[in-house]
Amino acid sequence: MRKVILYIASSLDGYIAGPENQLDFLFHDQDFGYENFLPTIDTTLMGYKTYQEVLGFDVPFPYPDKTNYVFSRQSRPASQHPVTFVQEDPATFIRQLKQGSGGKIWAVGGGQLNGLLLEAGLIDEVELYLHPIALGSGIPLFKGAYAPQAFRLISSAIHPSGVIIAKYQKKTV
Numbered sequence: 001m002r003k004v005i006l007y008i009a010s011s012l013d014g015y016i017a018g019p020e021n022q023l024d025f026l027f028h029d030q031d032f033g034y035e036n037f038l039p040t041i042d043t044t045l046m047g048y049k050t051y052q053e054v055l056g057f058d059v060p061f062p063y064p065d066k067t068n069y070v071f072s073r074q075s076r077p078a079s080q081h082p083v084t085f086v087q088e089d090p091a092t093f094i095r096q097l098k099q100g101s102g103g104k105i106w107a108v109g110g111g112q113l114n115g116l117l118l119e120a121g122l123i124d125e126v127e128l129y130l131h132p133i134a135l136g137s138g139i140p141l142f143k144g145a146y147a148p149q150a151f152r153l154i155s156s157a158i159h160p161s162g163v164i165i166a167k168y169q170k171k172t173v
């Protein structure tokens with residue numbers, strides 16, 4: 001079955017962006033392994049808000065060679081970018097996606113989509129880039145209500161910048 005990997009950066013207090021979607025707390029001057037990670041996946045999943053933020057980066061669409069699904073409850077006009085808008089329940093859609101053919105799937109975010117995926121038990125691995133700053137408020141890594149879910153730490157590394165890279169696998173009983 002295809003795996004869903006949540007590859008994401010967060011603050012020390014569990015925020016993936018500031019209250020106004022600020023990402024300036026992230027260290028942008030270093031790669032942290034992104035260039036190695038990107039070729040390992042062939043599909044991305046984004047909530048509509050994350051998709052909008054990505055478009056606002058003022059760079060070419062970053063995943064032109066991937067299959068990209070963007071979740072929105074509304075009907076969205078076709079994009080000039082290679083994305084498919086999905087109105088279907090994300091958990092149902094992604095459960096089916098995982099059973100089909102293809103490689104690893106990157107859950108890009110944001111917090112709403114992550115919360116839905118966690119609640120549905122659809123996140124197989126988490127690769128977390130924990131930045132040494134407490135933001136106090138913002139967009140949580142996982143939004144909404146979800147039952148506790150245990151993960152096993154499979155590796156960790158300390159980057160000289162102070163970022164901790166922690167890789168987790170979903171714990172199966």
Ligand SMILES: NC(=O)c1ccc[n+]([C@@H]2O[C@H](COP(=O)([O-])OP(=O)(O)OC[C@H]3O[C@@H](n4cnc5c(N)ncnc54)[C@H](OP(=O)(O)O)[C@@H]3O)[C@@H](O)[C@H]2O)c1
Nearest residue numbers: 009016017021047048049050071072073109110111112113
């Ligand atoms: N630090 C990082 O590495 C990182 C990574 C990714 C994202 N982010 C940040 O996270 C922020 C966005 O996160 P967010 O939590 O606000 O939003 P999000 O999860 O990216 O997107 C939320 C949107 O997804 C759609 N959605 C939610 N539930 C749905 C459902 N049940 N069915 C269908 N569609 C559904 C809705 O779109 P509609 O409103 O169109 O219906 C909703 O507004 C941005 O600031 C982004 O930059 C940070």
